[in-house]
Amino acid sequence: MSLTHDDVLAILKIIDESPYDEVRIEIGDLKVHVRRHGDGAALEPMQPLSRPPESPAQSSTESQPAAQASASSAAPSLREQAPTDDAAQPHLAEGLVAVRAPMLGTFYRAPTPGDPPFVEVGDKVSADDTVCLVEVMKLFSSVKAGVAGTVVKIAVENGSMVEHGQVMILIESDRHTADPAVQ
Amino acid sequence: MTLPIRRVFVANRGEIAVRVIRACRTLGIETVIGVSEADRDTLGARLADRAVCIGPAPAAQSYLRMDTAVTAAKGTGCQALHPGYGFLAERAAFPRLCAEHGLVFVGPSADAIEAMGDKLRARKIAESLGIPTVPGTDCVASADDLVQFGRRAGYPFLVKASAGGGGRGMRVVRTAEEAPSAFESASAEARAAFGDSTLYIERYVERARHIEIQVIADAHGNVVHLGERDCSTQRRHQKLIEEAPSPVIDEAMRSSMAQAAVRLVRHVSYTNAGTIEFIFDLDTRAFYFLEMNTRIQVEHPVTESITGVDLVAEQIRVAGGAPLSLAQQDVRFDGHAIECRINAEMPERDFQPSPGRIGTWQAPAGAGIRVDTHCYPGYFVPPFYDSMIGKLIVHGRDREDAVSRMSSALAAFKVDGVPTTIPFHQAVLAHPDFAQGRVTTRWVEDKFMTSSAARRISAPLRPEAQRSCAEGAA
Numbered sequence: 001m002s003l004t005h006d007d008v009l010a011i012l013k014i015i016d017e018s019p020y021d022e023v024r025i026e027i028g029d030l031k032v033h034v035r036r037h038g039d040g041a042a043l044e045p046m047q048p049l050s051r052p053p054e055s056p057a058q059s060s061t062e063s064q065p066a067a068q069a070s071a072s073s074a075a076p077s078l079r080e081q082a083p084t085d086d087a088a089q090p091h092l093a094e095g096l097v098a099v100r101a102p103m104l105g106t107f108y109r110a111p112t113p114g115d116p117p118f119v120e121v122g123d124k125v126s127a128d129d130t131v132c133l134v135e136v137m138k139l140f141s142s143v144k145a146g147v148a149g150t151v152v153k154i155a156v157e158n159g160s161m162v163e164h165g166q167v168m169i170l171i172e173s174d175r176h177t178a179d180p181a182v183q
Numbered sequence: 184m185t186l187p188i189r190r191v192f193v194a195n196r197g198e199i200a201v202r203v204i205r206a207c208r209t210l211g212i213e214t215v216i217g218v219s220e221a222d223r224d225t226l227g228a229r230l231a232d233r234a235v236c237i238g239p240a241p242a243a244q245s246y247l248r249m250d251t252a253v254t255a256a257k258g259t260g261c262q263a264l265h266p267g268y269g270f271l272a273e274r275a276a277f278p279r280l281c282a283e284h285g286l287v288f289v290g291p292s293a294d295a296i297e298a299m300g301d302k303l304r305a306r307k308i309a310e311s312l313g314i315p316t317v318p319g320t321d322c323v324a325s326a327d328d329l330v331q332f333g334r335r336a337g338y339p340f341l342v343k344a345s346a347g348g349g350g351r352g353m354r355v356v357r358t359a360e361e362a363p364s365a366f367e368s369a370s371a372e373a374r375a376a377f378g379d380s381t382l383y384i385e386r387y388v389e390r391a392r393h394i395e396i397q398v399i400a401d402a403h404g405n406v407v408h409l410g411e412r413d414c415s416t417q418r419r420h421q422k423l424i425e426e427a428p429s430p431v432i433d434e435a436m437r438s439s440m441a442q443a444a445v446r447l448v449r450h451v452s453y454t455n456a457g458t459i460e461f462i463f464d465l466d467t468r469a470f471y472f473l474e475m476n477t478r479i480q481v482e483h484p485v486t487e488s489i490t491g492v493d494l495v496a497e498q499i500r501v502a503g504g505a506p507l508s509l510a511q512q513d514v515r516f517d518g519h520a521i522e523c524r525i526n527a528e529m530p531e532r533d534f535q536p537s538p539g540r541i542g543t544w545q546a547p548a549g550a551g552i553r554v555d556t557h558c559y560p561g562y563f564v565p566p567f568y569d570s571m572i573g574k575l576i577v578h579g580r581d582r583e584d585a586v587s588r589m590s591s592a593l594a595a596f597k598v599d600g601v602p603t604t605i606p607f608h609q610a611v612l613a614h615p616d617f618a619q620g621r622v623t624t625r626w627v628e629d630k631f632m633t634s635s636a637a638r639r640i641s642a643p644l645r646p647e648a649q650r651s652c653a654e655g656a657a
Contacts, residue, residue, distance in 0.1 A: 078190075078213055078233040081259070104217075104237050104251050106258065128260075137250040161258030163236040165220065 083166050095176030097147045100167040101121075101162040105136040109158045117158075119169070123151045131169050134162060149173040188212060188263045188287060188503040192256035194233065195267030196246060198555045198573060199479070200227035203265045206495035215259040217252055217588055219245035221565040226557040240567045246270045249277050253284050259475050263287035263502060265495075269569070272478040273300050289502040291455045291477050298451045303345045303383055309472040312450055317462060317471040319385035326366035330359050332384050342366060344373030345381035348456060350420025352376060355387060358425035390465040391624045392474075393417065394429050397486045399456045399494065401501040407511050408441040409486050409494075412458075416611065418534065418627040423604070424611065425482035426521045427489050430582055430620030432463065440470055447475065456483075456498050465623065481524065481574070484555060488520035488578040519585040520578045523593065523608040525556075526570040530607040530632075530640050531624045535623040538566040542600035547592040551578040572603065582620075586612060606640045 093096055101107070109117035109132055119131045125145040133140045153170040156162055191207050193216040200216055200340075204227060216231040221240035224615045229446045235255050238245035244250070249271055256264045264286050266272040275296040278288035299305045322345070325341040328391060329342060333356065342365055344352025349459065352373030354365035366382070374380040392415040400406040413429035414422040417621030419589045428437070444459035458480050460473040472577045483494050501507060528534045546554040556573030558564070564572055576593055593609045611617050614636055616626065631637055 078215065078259070082233055082235075104235065104255050105259075106254070139250075154483050161235075161255070163255075164238045165236055 045139060052130045069123055071139045083163065092170070095172055096152065097149065097171045097173050098147060099131055099143060099171065100168040101134055101164060101166045101168055102141060102143060103136060104164045105134040105141075105162060107158065107168055108133040108135060109142075109154065119145075119154075120153045121151050121154060125149065125151060125171065131171075143168070145169075145171055147171055147173050149176075188499060190215065190232075190259070190261045190262040190263075191499065192217065192252070192259065192263050192264040192286075193227065194246070194252045194256070195270055195272075195532065196222050196227060196557070196568065197571065198557045199267040199269075200225075200483075201230060201237045201557045202495055202555055203267060204230045204622050206493060206499060209223070209493065210496055210499060212499065215256070215261055217245075221567055224563065226559060226562075230360075235259060240565065242270065242567065243278055246568075247294070249274070249280050252277075253280050253286060256281075256286055257284055261286065261456065263289055263499070265289040265499070266478065268478050268480060271363065273476070275300065286555070287502050289455065289498050291453050291457065294455045294637070295451050296477045299447075299453070299457070299477050302343065302347060302474050306383075306472070308450060309443075309447060312446050314447065314472045315469065317385045317388065317473065320339050320383055321354040323366070323382050323384055326363040327358055329366055329384065333362065333383070336386070336461055336575070339387045341385045341387050342369050342382050344369065344377060344379070345383055346377035346379040347373060352380075352382070384502055388462050388464045390470075391415075392423070392429070392431055392463040392465060392622075393460065393624050394432065394440065394463045394470065395458045395460040395476075395480075396441050397456070397458055397480075397483070397494070398444055398453075399501070399507065400448055400454050400496055402454050402504055405505045405507045405510070406445050406453075407507055407509060407514060409490050409492060410516055411437055411440060412482055414482060415622050415624050416617070416627060417624050418632075420624075421601075422482065422524065423616075423627065424521065424523050424586070425485050425610065426519065427485040428516060428519065429463075431465065433458045436463075436468075436470070447472070450656055453477075456494055461620055462624075481571075482522050484553060484574060484576040485520040485522045488553065488576060489516050489518055490514055491517070491549055511567070518578055518580050519582045520576060521575045521585045521589050522574055523589065523612075524571055524577060524604070525573045525596070525598075525608075526603045526604045527564045527572050528570050529602045530604055534604070536566070536570040537602045539601045540564070541572075541598060543597050545595075545597040546573070547575070547595040549592075551588055552576075552592050553578070572598075572601075573645055577607075583654055586618060588609045607637075610636045610640050 119125060125131060126148045127145055129141040130143045131145050132143050134143060149171040151169060152172045155170060156168045162168055185196060190213040193203050193214055204214045214231040215233045216227050218228050219232050219238055219240050222228060228430050232457065237251045237255055238248060247270055264281055266277060271277045273296060275293040278290060278293045280287040295342055298308060305324060309316050323329060325508060328420040332340065339355050339357040342354050342356055344471035347353060353368050354369045356362055356365045370380040373382065375612060392413060394411050394413050399408060399411040410427060411429050412425050412427045440461055447459060451454035456479050460475050461470045463470045479495060479498060487494055489499055497508060527537050529537050541560060544558055544560045553576040554573055560571045575592055575596060577585055577588040577590045590612050593605055596605050598605065611631065614631065616622055635650040
């Protein structure tokens with residue numbers, strides 16, 4: 001059983017037209033695993049899967065956002081400022097647990113400016129450890145790790161805005177490292 | 184003055200969010216929209232330059248959070264925020280919070296919202312300017328007050344929420360026996376909907392038309408009115424069809440209503456777009472000030488159609504400190520426009536909302552036809568918000584022409600997957616009372632829904648139901 005280039009293209013086309021984010025095909029020992037948003041492009045976390053057709057009443061300027069028309073500066077465009085696919089990832093590699101923002105707000109790594117951060121990459125955490133703060137209008141909510149493990153990534157810049165549900169920190173769960181069979 | 188507006192935060196959803204994004208495009212302004220988890224797939228999220236998730240689906244945790252909206256707007260580098268209509272649009276605290284954080288609120292000042300948003304206060308201001316208001320009382324404290332009023336002035340009358348709108352916290356009292364339950368339910372409803380249970384009494388106009396004047400004012404003291412809209416086709420105080428101009432008033436009446444509206448607006452130093460609503464008594468030909476809406480309204484497109492003014496773009500310009508782009512003498516009225524609100528509802532089941540996934544979505548298009556919507560084929564209408572899925576607006580030479588265009592456009596509007604109010608609108612447009620402009624604000628529930636025309640309305644079947652019918656017939 002082998003796949004030709006055309007077979008792969010056909011599979012990709014089917015997936016592209018399907019509502020699914022991720023497809024695994026296993027035939028014997030052949031495994032194909034395709035996932036959307038995996039190319040590192042700065043995608044919106046909320047990219048609908050198929051573009052709704054533009055209504056006939058829409059003017060042709062609709063397809064040229066002002067952002068592009070006026071993009072003369074080197075500043076990142078609005079779309080590029082959106083969380084990268086890493087932060088928006090609905091599916092994580094096995095064993096990784098995401099700490100997501102409980103609300104939209106400002107992400108802080110330390111209790112107060114000048115203090116050492118709650119956690120650094122490589123730190124061991126237990127489920128009840130505070131790993132960061134999210135602030136909305138001077139109201140600070142502390143966010144717990146939620147799982148025992150090792151911090152593998154801080155996905156957000158200190159002091160930047162996080163959306164509701166955005167991945168802020170990735171933790172590799174101890175349960176996974178102890179028992180790779182656990183997913 | 185403030186920074187020039189280069190990026191606007193859209194603090195709303197649905198068709199009005201799309202409308203604001205389009206207005207920003209015409210002005211060359213970028214947009215960021217705040218979406219709930221249920222709205223990640225909506226057209227607004229596609230069209231905006233950026234979408235940020237502001238919270239879970241329930242509005243109380245997303246669209247009704249001022250702190251989140253302002254944080255999101257500041258965090259994405261917006262200079263201004265547009266509240267649309269509904270949600271936070273008429274909360275005085277919202278422009279205050281925006282101002283504290285250096286954000287331009289696209290709407291009136293907090294003071295103007297406070298003055299006009301409270302129905303009792305607004306009535307007093309209108310009376311002080313000699314503008315007629317519906318006879319009534321200031322404020323009632325108990326069911327006993329209702330009985331006293333009934334004894335003095337007779338029945339029926341209305342008991343209304345001072346902070347109200349959209350027909351919530353409102354009851355008709357026809358007899359002394361009805362007073363206690365009307366008082367209880369109206370104040371409970373008012374407390375639940377507006378956090379304020381203050382009630383007042385208003386005389387009940389038996390044969391009323393709802394006529395409103397659109398105004399827009401800038402920060403330089405210019406106030407312009409854009410004529411009237413007639414929104415008499417309502418059901419339980421929810422507007423269903425709106426048109427401009429009104430078929431029941433003449434030039435003299437139009438002019439005195441518009442003058443009253445402009446006087447009110449000037450008196451409270453109002454800026455931005457606003458609407459002054461009047462009740463027009465068909466029997467006495469008198470008009471009474473009802474209330475003011477301190478925001479853009481759902482039915483603004485009918486005014487845009489006959490005047491050629493882009494009201495939402497104008498809102499953003501004046502919020503940024505620019506003078507109005509037109510003076511009163513520049514306002515011209517051309518032809519007649521009608522809007523039908525298309526809702527995902529079942530008219531034959533008491534207009535019960537019917538959310539779900541839209542299958543076919545073929546909106547009509549062509550000369551004189553406009554569709555404002557956030558829907559598309561395959562769009563899932565979420566059950567969390569109001570049931571409006573679009574607005575169909577037509578513009579014709581005169582009323583007759585507009586009615587016939589609307590009938591054809593409705594017939595060409597194909598939606599399946601969710602039942603809609605399209606068949607209801609078709610039946611209303613075909614009714615002689617509508618054609619002859621004889622509709623009153625209670626015509627839909629009192630006359631139309633009990634008629635044989637209404638009994639023939641049934642929402643189109645869902646595709647699977649159609650299939651099983653076909654199989655049954657085969």
